[in-house]
Amino acid sequence: MQEAFKLALLGEGLTSPNPSVGAVIVKNGGIIGKGYHKKAGAPHAEIEAIEDAKRHGYSVSGSTLYVTLEPCTCWGKTPPCSLRIIEEKISRVVAGSPDPNPKNKPRAMEIFRAQGIDFSWEILPEAIFLNRGFYHWIVTGTPWVIGKMAMAIDGSFSAGIGDEKWISGLPARTVAHKLRMVSDGILIGAQTARHDNPLLTIRHVDKKYKVQPWRAIVSLSGSLPKELFLFTDSFKERTLLFVRVPLEMVLEELGSRTVATLLVEGGKTIFQAFLSKGLMHEVAFFLSPLIIGKAHHTEWSNSMIASKALSSPIPLINPSWEDLKGDIYCHGLLLKGAQFLEEIRNQAINPANV
Amino acid sequence: MQEAFKLALLGEGLTSPNPSVGAVIVKNGGIIGKGYHKKAGAPHAEIEAIEDAKRHGYSVSGSTLYVTLEPCTCWGKTPPCSLRIIEEKISRVVAGSPDPNPKNKPRAMEIFRAQGIDFSWEILPEAIFLNRGFYHWIVTGTPWVIGKMAMAIDGSFSAGIGDEKWISGLPARTVAHKLRMVSDGILIGAQTARHDNPLLTIRHVDKKYKVQPWRAIVSLSGSLPKELFLFTDSFKERTLLFVRVPLEMVLEELGSRTVATLLVEGGKTIFQAFLSKGLMHEVAFFLSPLIIGKAHHTEWSNSMIASKALSSPIPLINPSWEDLKGDIYCHGLLLKGAQFLEEIRNQAINPANV
Numbered sequence: 001m002q003e004a005f006k007l008a009l010l011g012e013g014l015t016s017p018n019p020s021v022g023a024v025i026v027k028n029g030g031i032i033g034k035g036y037h038k039k040a041g042a043p044h045a046e047i048e049a050i051e052d053a054k055r056h057g058y059s060v061s062g063s064t065l066y067v068t069l070e071p072c073t074c075w076g077k078t079p080p081c082s083l084r085i086i087e088e089k090i091s092r093v094v095a096g097s098p099d100p101n102p103k104n105k106p107r108a109m110e111i112f113r114a115q116g117i118d119f120s121w122e123i124l125p126e127a128i129f130l131n132r133g134f135y136h137w138i139v140t141g142t143p144w145v146i147g148k149m150a151m152a153i154d155g156s157f158s159a160g161i162g163d164e165k166w167i168s169g170l171p172a173r174t175v176a177h178k179l180r181m182v183s184d185g186i187l188i189g190a191q192t193a194r195h196d197n198p199l200l201t202i203r204h205v206d207k208k209y210k211v212q213p214w215r216a217i218v219s220l221s222g223s224l225p226k227e228l229f230l231f232t233d234s235f236k237e238r239t240l241l242f243v244r245v246p247l248e249m250v251l252e253e254l255g256s257r258t259v260a261t262l263l264v265e266g267g268k269t270i271f272q273a274f275l276s277k278g279l280m281h282e283v284a285f286f287l288s289p290l291i292i293g294k295a296h297h298t299e300w301s302n303s304m305i306a307s308k309a310l311s312s313p314i315p316l317i318n319p320s321w322e323d324l325k326g327d328i329y330c331h332g333l334l335l336k337g338a339q340f341l342e343e344i345r346n347q348a349i350n351p352a353n354v
Numbered sequence: 355m356q357e358a359f360k361l362a363l364l365g366e367g368l369t370s371p372n373p374s375v376g377a378v379i380v381k382n383g384g385i386i387g388k389g390y391h392k393k394a395g396a397p398h399a400e401i402e403a404i405e406d407a408k409r410h411g412y413s414v415s416g417s418t419l420y421v422t423l424e425p426c427t428c429w430g431k432t433p434p435c436s437l438r439i440i441e442e443k444i445s446r447v448v449a450g451s452p453d454p455n456p457k458n459k460p461r462a463m464e465i466f467r468a469q470g471i472d473f474s475w476e477i478l479p480e481a482i483f484l485n486r487g488f489y490h491w492i493v494t495g496t497p498w499v500i501g502k503m504a505m506a507i508d509g510s511f512s513a514g515i516g517d518e519k520w521i522s523g524l525p526a527r528t529v530a531h532k533l534r535m536v537s538d539g540i541l542i543g544a545q546t547a548r549h550d551n552p553l554l555t556i557r558h559v560d561k562k563y564k565v566q567p568w569r570a571i572v573s574l575s576g577s578l579p580k581e582l583f584l585f586t587d588s589f590k591e592r593t594l595l596f597v598r599v600p601l602e603m604v605l606e607e608l609g610s611r612t613v614a615t616l617l618v619e620g621g622k623t624i625f626q627a628f629l630s631k632g633l634m635h636e637v638a639f640f641l642s643p644l645i646i647g648k649a650h651h652t653e654w655s656n657s658m659i660a661s662k663a664l665s666s667p668i669p670l671i672n673p674s675w676e677d678l679k680g681d682i683y684c685h686g687l688l689l690k691g692a693q694f695l696e697e698i699r700n701q702a703i704n705p706a707n708v
Contacts, residue, residue: 153639153684285507289673319643321682323675330507
């Protein structure tokens with residue numbers, strides 16, 4: 001299953017709104033086939049693994065399939081994997097995470113058991129985490145929201161906190177662009193757009209096959225300089241301007257455009273608005289070893305997006321710290337995100353939900 | 355020399371305003387004596403090492419002395435070590451850092467060379483750093499200033515940022531109290547005193563022999579509740595209240611009370627006032643994985659201590675990050691501190707200064 005997960009990671013950021021999935025086929029104690037889902041519309045991991053085995057002259061009849069996500073049972077752009085698995089007489093299937101796609105009725109677990117195929121779970125929390133965007137989008141229709149903040153060690157901001165002014169080192173920029181790489185949309189406030197004129201493109205990481213994420217600007221006035229890169233560069237048709245639209249509706253609209261993972265990149269007011277409305281699932285902070293001394297405050301008064309003070313501190317769940325050679329990276333889930341992933345996990349463990 | 359430095363560390367925080375010094379005596383390839391300076395007034399490390407060797411039946415004649423600080427040449431509470439070294443016919447002396455105490459005229463280097471004793475430097479930057487308080491106090495008469503800040507990961511503060519409200523875990527509290535352990539004075543603003551009613555005592559670390567640091571409060575009004583712990587506890591005679599005194603004069607006054615290392619513990623306004631006046635040498639930040647969302651601002655308008663905005667970001671020099679099991683600790687020097695330590699180092703390397 002760990003081998004299958006390594007394969008799944010090869011599709012990270014490239015399969016949306018589909019999940020990233022890896023599969024290996026084992027027979028007589030050895031791996032005879034490997035595959036992963038390369039992009040939406042391409043064959044699923046199970047099919048890739050079966051074809052891989054055949055290409056090498058193996059019969060998959062009587063084999064065990066390890067797959068990081070429960071096989072699909074519905075007809076989409078491709079035929080259901082569960083059907084192929086039955087046809088190929090694979091005798092055992094082990095899945096690393098559930099697939100709550102409502103189109104999968106009945107689910108693979110039920111179909112396989114009815115067909116006498118041994119089906120079991122070997123839940124990989126990292127596989128669930130890898131596909132958090134897919135899960136949230138398929139269940140709710142709206143994206144999983146990651147908030148990103150970059151600041152000085154004393155908590156201060158520069159005039160703008162957008163693109164990469166405060167992320168000094170290349171290791172930190174690389175991690176920041178990796179966040180964009182796994183996102184289908186990047187959202188900023190109009191203030192950040194005006195101050196920083198950011199590109200919101202993906203750099204510093206291998207972006208082969210990656211589609212440019214949607215670039216969303218939320219604004220009160222709608223009055224933004226027409227010469228901003230977001231309106232003029234080669235990706236200008238991937239820019240959306242939301243004027244006086246409540247954040248909940250922004251998320252609905254982005255979801256309808258298959259944005260499964262949304263990266264909120266600032267400013268602070270936007271970040272806090274998502275936070276205080278309970279619309280954020282995960283946070284990523286970049287801290288530079290600098291002292292600014294005076295925080296820059298852009299106070300917005302609009303009731304749609306203005307932040308209210310948080311009544312109590314919000315703890316990060318499973319916080320991790322990473323030293324990025326000068327800057328530090330702090331990552332964690334918020335309660336809402338952790339609870340959602342727990343529910344997904346329970347869809348496998350609790351038979352009542354399956 | 356590394357062995358001598360380990361011994362010097364045993365006196366850390368206990369010898370002020372004297373330096374922490376370790377010494378080992380080597381003869382025929384083996385260590386025959388060890389010693390360190392235990393507290394002000396007690397024998398110096400060199401004497402401890404000589405006595406240790408004799409206690410074990412060794413003659414130190416013809417031996418090599420490794421000592422982390424250049425031996426003294428003046429009469430203080432104890433006779434000059436250089437005299438004893440000559441009397442004992444030690445033939446070689448290696449020093450890890452210079453002693454710029456103006457009373458040491460001529461310095462050991464000159465005296466030893468005149469006496470035919472082989473003297474050389476083996477500079478240990480960590481030994482200079484260990485005694486940064488001593489160095490600053492002996493050269494300028496004022497303390498080396500360490501600024502400490504505790505905050506949430508998003509840069510927010512609680513109503514008060516004093517004692518340990520925002521340092522959640524024991525590992526972080528232990529590091530914070532270690533900072534107090536190496537300090538001779540702790541300074542806070544009146545706001546922090548009122549909000550937090552802190553003790554400013556040393557806890558969570560072994561404090562044997564440690565004298566309670568002076569506790570300094572800087573205030574505009576001087577009106578503080580008489581029932582504060584700082585005015586009523588068993589260390590109340592170690593509390594100093596400075597009303598409308600410029601920070602430069604506060605440092606002079608603390609220096610005259612042999613405060614060699616001063617820890618500035620907040621609040622933010624006080625921290626920034628030291629910073630903007632260029633009176634801080636070193637910073638220590640504690641970050642908790644929490645989001646508060648709204649920063650608490652106590653804006654002071656007094657010209658003596660009010661902070662002015664910093665014209666440009668201040669980089670931390672040699673920043674280090676440490677994961678304290680949940681909280682993170684960021685430590686670094688400010689330019690003024692780094693330059694001062696470089697000057698001290700040059701007092702050994704540059705013969706013109708010796």
